[in-house]
Amino acid sequence: MNKPLGYGLLVGMKVTFKTMLQTWMSIATGGRKGLQSTVNYPKVKEVPVARARGVIALDQENCTVCMLCARQCPDWCIYIEGHKEHKEPTSPGGRVRKRSTLDRFDIDYALCMYCGICVEVCPFDALYWTPEYEYSELAMGDMLHDMDRLQDWMSTVPDAPEIEK
Amino acid sequence: MTLAIVFWAELAIKIGIIAVAVPAIGMVLGFAEMKLSAHMQSRIGPYFAGGRFGWMQLMADGLKFMQKEDIIPADADRPVFRWAPALPLIGTMALLVIIPISAAEFGIIQDLEVGIFYALAISSLSTIGVLMAGWSSANKYSLMGGLRAAGQLIAYELPLVLAVVGVVIQAGTMSMQGIVEAQTAQAWPYVVTQFLGFAIFFVAALAELNRIPFDMPIAESELVMGYVTEYSGFRFLFFFLAEYVNMFTMSAIAVTLFLGGYWFWGIPTDSALLGVIVLLAKSFVLVFIMIWFRWTFPRFREDQLQTLAWKWLIPLAVLNVIATGAFKVLL
Amino acid sequence: MVIEQDTTFQISEVAVSVEIETPDMTLNIGPQHPSTHGVLRLIAKVDGEKVTDVKPVIGYMHRGYEKLAEVRTYPQITSIVNRIDWVSGFANEIPFIVAAERLMGVEAPERAQWVRLVLSEMARISSHLIFMASYPLELGAATPLFFALRARERVLDLLESVTGGRFHPNFNRIGGIKPVYGSGPTTKKTSMDVPAGFLAETRDAMDKVLGTCREIEDLVAGNEIFLARTKGIGVLPVEVGADYGVSGPNLRASGTDFDLRKKADYLPYDQFDFDVAVGENGDCYDRWLVRLQEIREAVKIIQQAIDGLPSGPIQAKVPKVIKVPKGETYVRAENPKGEMGYHLISEGGSGPYRLKIRSASFSNISMLAWILEGAIIPDIIAIMGSLDFVLGDVDR
Numbered sequence: 092m093n094k095p096l097g098y099g100l101l102v103g104m105k106v107t108f109k110t111m112l113q114t115w116m117s118i119a120t121g122g123r124k125g126l127q128s129t130v131n132y133p134k135v136k137e138v139p140v141a142r143a144r145g146v147i148a149l150d151q152e153n154c155t156v157c158m159l160c161a162r163q164c165p166d167w168c169i170y171i172e173g174h175k176e177h178k179e180p181t182s183p184g185g186r187v188r189k190r191s192t193l194d195r196f197d198i199d200y201a202l203c204m205y206c207g208i209c210v211e212v213c214p215f216d217a218l219y220w221t222p223e224y225e226y227s228e229l230a231m232g233d234m235l236h237d238m239d240r241l242q243d244w245m246s247t248v249p250d251a252p253e254i255e256k
Numbered sequence: 257m258t259l260a261i262v263f264w265a266e267l268a269i270k271i272g273i274i275a276v277a278v279p280a281i282g283m284v285l286g287f288a289e290m291k292l293s294a295h296m297q298s299r300i301g302p303y304f305a306g307g308r309f310g311w312m313q314l315m316a317d318g319l320k321f322m323q324k325e326d327i328i329p330a331d332a333d334r335p336v337f338r339w340a341p342a343l344p345l346i347g348t349m350a351l352l353v354i355i356p357i358s359a360a361e362f363g364i365i366q367d368l369e370v371g372i373f374y375a376l377a378i379s380s381l382s383t384i385g386v387l388m389a390g391w392s393s394a395n396k397y398s399l400m401g402g403l404r405a406a407g408q409l410i411a412y413e414l415p416l417v418l419a420v421v422g423v424v425i426q427a428g429t430m431s432m433q434g435i436v437e438a439q440t441a442q443a444w445p446y447v448v449t450q451f452l453g454f455a456i457f458f459v460a461a462l463a464e465l466n467r468i469p470f471d472m473p474i475a476e477s478e479l480v481m482g483y484v485t486e487y488s489g490f491r492f493l494f495f496f497l498a499e500y501v502n503m504f505t506m507s508a509i510a511v512t513l514f515l516g517g518y519w520f521w522g523i524p525t526d527s528a529l530l531g532v533i534v535l536l537a538k539s540f541v542l543v544f545i546m547i548w549f550r551w552t553f554p555r556f557r558e559d560q561l562q563t564l565a566w567k568w569l570i571p572l573a574v575l576n577v578i579a580t581g582a583f584k585v586l587l
Numbered sequence: 588m589v590i591e592q593d594t595t596f597q598i599s600e601v602a603v604s605v606e607i608e609t610p611d612m613t614l615n616i617g618p619q620h621p622s623t624h625g626v627l628r629l630i631a632k633v634d635g636e637k638v639t640d641v642k643p644v645i646g647y648m649h650r651g652y653e654k655l656a657e658v659r660t661y662p663q664i665t666s667i668v669n670r671i672d673w674v675s676g677f678a679n680e681i682p683f684i685v686a687a688e689r690l691m692g693v694e695a696p697e698r699a700q701w702v703r704l705v706l707s708e709m710a711r712i713s714s715h716l717i718f719m720a721s722y723p724l725e726l727g728a729a730t731p732l733f734f735a736l737r738a739r740e741r742v743l744d745l746l747e748s749v750t751g752g753r754f755h756p757n758f759n760r761i762g763g764i765k766p767v768y769g770s771g772p773t774t775k776k777t778s779m780d781v782p783a784g785f786l787a788e789t790r791d792a793m794d795k796v797l798g799t800c801r802e803i804e805d806l807v808a809g810n811e812i813f814l815a816r817t818k819g820i821g822v823l824p825v826e827v828g829a830d831y832g833v834s835g836p837n838l839r840a841s842g843t844d845f846d847l848r849k850k851a852d853y854l855p856y857d858q859f860d861f862d863v864a865v866g867e868n869g870d871c872y873d874r875w876l877v878r879l880q881e882i883r884e885a886v887k888i889i890q891q892a893i894d895g896l897p898s899g900p901i902q903a904k905v906p907k908v909i910k911v912p913k914g915e916t917y918v919r920a921e922n923p924k925g926e927m928g929y930h931l932i933s934e935g936g937s938g939p940y941r942l943k944i945r946s947a948s949f950s951n952i953s954m955l956a957w958i959l960e961g962a963i964i965p966d967i968i969a970i971m972g973s974l975d976f977v978l979g980d981v982d983r
Contacts, residue, residue, distance in 0.1 A: 098809065099808075099809030100812070102810075103806045107806070108548070118300065140744065140782075141782075142747070142750070142779075143747055144752050206757045207751065208663065211769050211770065214771055215772075216774050218769070219774075251768065254778050254780045255780065255781045255785050293729075297729070297730050298737060396614050400964070472965070477622045477968055479964075552728065553812050554723055554726035554728040554807075554810065555727030555728075555816075556812055557816060557966070558963075558965065560815055560816075
């Protein structure tokens with residue numbers, strides 16, 4: 092380490108200057124060539140990976156009000172209410188079927204800790220993760236997503252990624 | 257009677273020029289720092305305000321500061337606390353007065369016989385403001401920041417003065433205009449002969465400006481924000497503005513003393529416009545180096561600054577003065 | 588003003604020597620302070636800038652995880668423990684899961700163990716990169732932060748692409764790693780094995796991490812100001828460190844090669860060829876350098892692991908409702924911050940009877956009062972930063 096005094100300072104200055112030139116190049120070419128670490132957020136958006144745990148989508152069709160998700164949730168941020176509905180038999184003389192119908196399915200994202208246990212335990216494919224992340228709100232209360240809003244997220248559920256062989 | 261009118265009109269114009277120049281320079285340099293630091297860290301920097309490049313970012317920031325509440329801590333020494341931010345800004349404005357921009361008439365706002373002496377005296381004014389801010393804030397971190405600034409003042413002021421002495425000996429005048437004229441006459445800047453002096457002046461100027469690697473009075477990781485911790489709103493803006501304009505004025509003084517001021521090979525010295533361009537270009541090179549330093553280096557410790565100043569800079573500066581004097585006498 | 592007493596002038600008998608007595612000032616560093624990594628509070632008695640006495644106060648972020656674990660089920664606890672040291676969430680899960688597996692007599696399949704190993708080394712890289720970022724920042728250099736975070740982003744992207752979470756993966760399950768997406772008719776067929784392209788991207792990202800290490804080394808390691816600020820500052824002898832229970836890079840910087848990756852068997856580290864980074868002087872600079880070396884060693888481990896990643900199942904057979912048989916065990920692991928251990932006592936229920944968490948940062952900062960005494964304020968920041976603690980890991 093027989094470097095002259097000030098050598099380390101100059102090497103450091105070289106690094107920052109080089110980075111500056113690289114960033115200029117990157118901006119001039121208009122692309123992210125691995126040099127620019129941030130993007131122009133509202134204009135350019137980061138694309139999260141398919142498995143990213145952004146927000147939970149609810150498929151109301153599949154939900155049977157079994158409450159498993161609400162029970163397994165570590166911080167109880169899922170609120171479910173439902174009632175039994177009697178379905179008229181489809182053919183005459185048939186049995187009257189009971190069907191559970193969802194009245195309320197709220198997830199309080201102000202409380203949710205994004206562990207994914209609810210999605211994991213759902214036995215009827217009603218809950219999915221989607222990588223969407225733009226749902227911040229000005230008021231804490233608005234972080235409570237009701238069942239319609241959760242249903243809307245269904246359109247953003249990505250396909251599961253291929254598995255490494 | 258007419259003489260008095262001319263005097264007052266001239267004064268009004270001069271004050272107007274300074275009043276426009278200070279925020280303008282502050283904004284340009286603040287923006288340059290934001291953008292350049294971003295690029296050195298492979299970021300984009302401000303890009304949203306004002307459409308392209310985010311050029312209005314600093315105006316938006318200024319507007320934001322004006323809207324903010326002016327909070328004065330309950331235990332603060334109110335008058336001192338209120339007036340402290342004004343001093344650095346006044347010092348900065350007073351410095352702009354003696355920077356020559358061309359050899360023509362009105363090429364300098366006020367050419368003083370003892371220009372550089374005045375500059376060095378005025379430039380320590382901002383430290384008084386810092387000390388006042390640190391003392392009056394009723395905050396232990398502010399107090400420490402203020403005291404660090406005071407300790408720093410003693411350490412760097414001496415090398416700063418001694419570095420200038422070499423130039424004064426060589427030029428034979430203390431007038432800023434005279435120093436530039438001396439360099440014009442010999443057609444090369446003093447940095448060639450006074451390189452040591454220039455280096456010492458630059459390092460000491462960094463310490464005076466409280467910029468990394470000498471930003472111990474602020475040292476946000478140690479003292480939260482040092483002497484500005486308790487300031488908010490417009491008063492904070494004053495400190496902020498003074499810091500950036502001071503960066504320019506110190507660079508401009510360094511340019512005038514060592515790099516030939518508004519003079520450049522092949523450019524006529526009697527045009528105010530060309531003079532301003534040359535001066536700004538040269539100053540900006542120095543400002544860029546300051547920004548470059550800031551975003552590359554860590555900061556020193558207070559005692560290390562003292563070591564650097566007393567054991568290295570002052571002996572070297574004295575040596576420089578002796579050598580310059582000897583040459584002046586011999587040649 | 589908040590100085591406790593007025594400055595008093597004492598004129599001694601000899602009129603020439605005037606002594607100004609300045610009483611010590613009590614300075615509260617924290618709980619809100621830029622350099623306390625959260626909400627650590629130091630009550631420092633300072634004489635000018637010199638610290639005569641310092642008392643660390645912790646507990647501002649106590650979240651009661653040990654108690655909380657007693658009323659949660661094992662799958663739920665996984666999502667809690669990865670919030671202990673949040674910059675290396677994945678590594679926190681492993682000792683807990685291994686403890687539960689040992690009590691149940693289950694062993695994770697080889698592939699699951701290797702994936703765990705790769706991801707926990709990634710957690711180590713991301714944790715150390717945070718240190719590489721924050722430590723120069725505390726000394727005033729802001730730029731290494733962005734270089735380190737740029738590389739860390741790649742590592743976190745990889746973690747996210749496998750587990751779905753950047754910080755809190757919640758990916759380990761008793762008997763392996765999370766096997767499938769859900770338990771519904773279609774979701775239970777969706778495997779959660781590593782996604783396609785992961786191995787290639789990892790190779791790429793590891794080169795990037797090495798490049799960043801070089802860049803940071805250029806920017807910081809030789810910098811005379813950095814050396815002046817860190818060399819010989821905050822020297823921790825091995826014996827003192829061992830007495831206080833300091834572990835991990837902080838202890839290794841003092842010159843011992845105590846590394847649980849070599850000494851314990853919670854993950855198959857014995858199948859890998861890597862060195863333990865050891866420092867010499869135990870000062871701030873060595874603590875910084877050891878972590879930089881550890882990033883490089885972690886890259887080496889990951890490169891070996893992805894080259895030889897075994898195929899096979901990622902989950903052993905475990906009952907659907909997990910109940911851990913009666914017993915108790917202690918599993919310790921080498922986390923990025925040091926030794927992390929879980930003492931798990933089960934009474935046979937679906938949750939632990941008692942879970943004692945031995946977290947690295949808590950022990951590491953227990954010697955703060957010893958090491959900070961007599962330092963000056965800028966050195967306090969330098970020393971505290973070099974210990975690399977996370978308040979979540981201290982208070983739990």
